[in-house]
Each structure stands twice: as structure tokens, then as C-alpha cells.
Amino acid sequence: MTRLHVFDMDGTLLxxxxxxxxxxxxxxxxxxxxxxxxWNAGELTDLQFWESVLPLWMDxxxxxxxxxxAAAAWIEGVPEVFADIRARGEHIAVISQSPxxxxxxxxxxxxxxxxxxxxxxxxxxxxxxxxxxxxxxxITLGLLADLGLSEDDCTAYGDSRSDMLxxxxxxxxxxxxxxxxxxxxxxxxxxxxxxxxxxxxxxxxVPS
Numbered sequence: 506m507t508r509l510h511v512f513d514m515d516g517t518l519l520x521x522x523x524x525x526x527x528x529x530x531x532x533x534x535x536x537x538x539x540x541x542x543x544w545n546a547g548e549l550t551d552l553q554f555w556e557s558v559l560p561l562w563m564d565x566x567x568x569x570x571x572x573x574x575a576a577a578a579w580i581e582g583v584p585e586v587f588a589d590i591r592a593r594g595e596h597i598a599v600i601s602q603s604p605x606x607x608x609x610x611x612x613x614x615x616x617x618x619x620x621x622x623x624x625x626x627x628x629x630x631x632x633x634x635x636x637x638x639x640x641x642x643x644i645t646l647g648l649l650a651d652l653g654l655s656e657d658d659c660t661a662y663g664d665s666r667s668d669m670l671x672x673x674x675x676x677x678x679x680x681x682x683x684x685x686x687x688x689x690x691x692x693x694x695x696x697x698x699x700x701x702x703x704x705x706x707x708x709x710x711v712p713s
Contacts, residue, residue, distance in 0.1 A: 507595050508711070509652060509659045511645050511671070512616075514601035514608055516664035517681050518700065520578040523603035524558050530573035533561040555622070555630040562626045574610045580681075582701035587615030589704070596652060600644055602636045602667055620644050638670045645671060660707045663687065677710040679703055 515522045528537030537558055544554040565573075590597050598618045601608045605621030612619055623634040649659055660677040661668070665684045672678045672690040680691030681703045688694060692710055695703035 506658065507593075507652065507654070509596045509598065509645075509648055509654055510590055510707070511641075511648075511659060511661045512597070512599045513641075513661075513663035513665075513668050514599055514611070514621075515603055515667075517662055517668075518580055518583050518599070518611070520580060520698070523577070523601070523607045526577040527565075527570065527573045527607060528558070528561050530576055531562060531565055531569060537561055551635050552630060552632060555624050555635070559624060559626050559628075559630065565626065570606065571610070574607060581699040582704075583611075584614045586700045586704045591615055591617075596648070598645070598648055600636070600641045618648065638667055641667070641671045642674050645675075660710060662703060662707065677707070679707045679710075 512518055519526065522541055525534065525537050525541055528534050540549070540554060540557045543549050544551075549557065587597055597616045598620070599608055599611050599616045600620045603621050604624050605619065606625060608621035609619045620636060620640075622636045624630045645659065645661070646656075649656065656675055657677070659675055660679065661671050661675050662679045662681055663672060663683070664681050664687065666686055668687055669690060672687060676692060678690065678692045680687055680694040681700075682696055683691055683694060693706045695706055697703070
């Protein structure tokens with residue numbers, strides 16, 4: 506029997522936010538960091554957030570985005586965990602509210618499917634282009650249906666509010682340095698910076 510492993514990205518696989526990491530590499534860190542802080546404080550709507558940060562990357566080339574991805578502050582062991590999952594014949598999905606043009610680069614590390622907000626520099630964002638908390642649930646359930654799996658065959662890894670609805674739906678959940686808001690919804694909690702250790706906890710949730 507195979508399984509589906511669903512990972513959040515920002516704060517889970519990535520120590521910070523993709524928008525900040527991308528802006529750090531492109532020389533617009535201070536502006537992006539201020540926007541991120543304002544959004545976290547509830548001072549900006551999701552749409553206003555993207556309207557503020559997308560122009561910061563207007564002139565970024567694919568090569569620059571590749572370089573920002575490679576230089577980002579990833580948690581240790583991501584490629585190794587993905588390789589182990591694939592070697593077992595299991596499936597990997599990464600679902601994030603960050604831009605899909607950044608998230609999809611995790612396919613190069615072994616993710617089977619990636620999902621993110623459909624936002625790109627130079628195109629005005631709309632509410633329909635943003636990935637929501639409910640979308641994480643709907644995407645996961647759709648993938649399980651496509652694979653012929655049940656919810657018990659899925660392990661989810663996350664860290665914050667964006668994972669709440671998914672963690673409420675599933676029983677095999679791993680909080681990676683979770684916020685207080687998510688902590689009570691985690692089956693197990695990992696504190697640290699090595700995905701291999703968090704993944705080991707996730708495997709322990711599955712009966713042998």
C-alpha cells in the first residue's frame with residue numbers, strides 16, 4: 506500500500522517565507538520584510554500583500570529565481586526525505602500559499618506534485634489566483650482520490666495557520682516548529698531544523 510505525504514513550504518520546508526527569501530536575493534529584502542510583517546499583523550489583506558510584493562520581482566530572470574531558490578534557508582534533509590519517500594513507491598505533494606513559480610522548483614528535488622498561488626510579476630493578482638486554507642484540503646482530497654487512497658493513507662507536515670483546516674481533517678499530522686495555534690491540532694510535534702527527524706516521527710504514526 507502506498508501513501509501520500511503532503512508538505513507545507515514556508516516555515517516547514519523553508520525556514521522563512523519564500524517572498525522574503527526571493528527578495529533577499531534580488532536586493533529588495535527590506536521592503537519585502539516590511540510587507541510580510543504588515544501582513545502577519547493583519548494590516549494587509551492577502552490581495553494587498555501580493556499587490557505590494559509582486560512589483561519587487563518585475564525584472565527577475567528564471568536564472569535569478571533559480572539562484573534564489575538554491576540559496577534560500579531550507580531546513581536540512583529535504584532532498585533526502587523526498588528520495589526516501591520515492592524509493593518506497595509513495596507520493597509527495599507540496600501545497601503552499603507562496604508563488605507556484607517558486608514552489609514548483611521543489612519538483613527538481615523529487616516532489617511529484619506542487620501547488621501554489623497563481624501569481625506572477627507583471628500580472629495583477631486576483632482573489633481567484635490565491636491558494637487558500639480550504640484549497641489545501643480540497644487539493645489533498647483530490648490527490649487521494651486520484652491515487653485511490655483514503656485519508657488514513659496521508660501524512661501532512663506543516664507549521665502554522667495555513668495548515669489548520671488540513672490538520673483538522675487528517676489524523677496523521679506532524680507539526681514542524683508549529684505555532685501555538687496549530688500545536689493542539691498536531692498528532693506529533695517536532696522542534697528543530699532537520700526534516701529527516703520530523704519525517705521519522707511521521708513514519709511512526711503509520712502502523713507497521
